[in-house]
Amino acid sequence: MNIKDSIHSFIDKIFNPPLTFLDMAIDKLRAVGQITAQGLNVGKYLAIFGDMPTAWQLVISSALMSVVILGSLLIFRSVMRLYYSLKEGVKWW
Numbered sequence: 001m002n003i004k005d006s007i008h009s010f011i012d013k014i015f016n017p018p019l020t021f022l023d024m025a026i027d028k029l030r031a032v033g034q035i036t037a038q039g040l041n042v043g044k045y046l047a048i049f050g051d052m053p054t055a056w057q058l059v060i061s062s063a064l065m066s067v068v069i070l071g072s073l074l075i076f077r078s079v080m081r082l083y084y085s086l087k088e089g090v091k092w093w
Helices: 003-036 047-051 054-091
Strands: none
Touching: 047 054
16 A cells, blocks of 8 residues: 555545535435425414404414514514624724
8 A cells, every 4th residue: 555545545534524424414404405395384283263253363364474574674683783783893893
């Protein structure tokens, strides 16, 4: 065995465990992607409200939509605060 092969095998021994871990992570992420690609049927979870009168169904759907809108605004506000703080930090750097 020459020096090139011994160096090659030494480098393979060093980088084999991280590469194996990364390959396993890629496989797991692909499996998760296949599951989420099916989508989420919210109707199954909200079917319990189907027995209520129409007015109450509208109240519940309005409440859920307002929670989604307020949550998205909160996320947007957090992202903008982060952006402005980074912008201010770069300005004075």
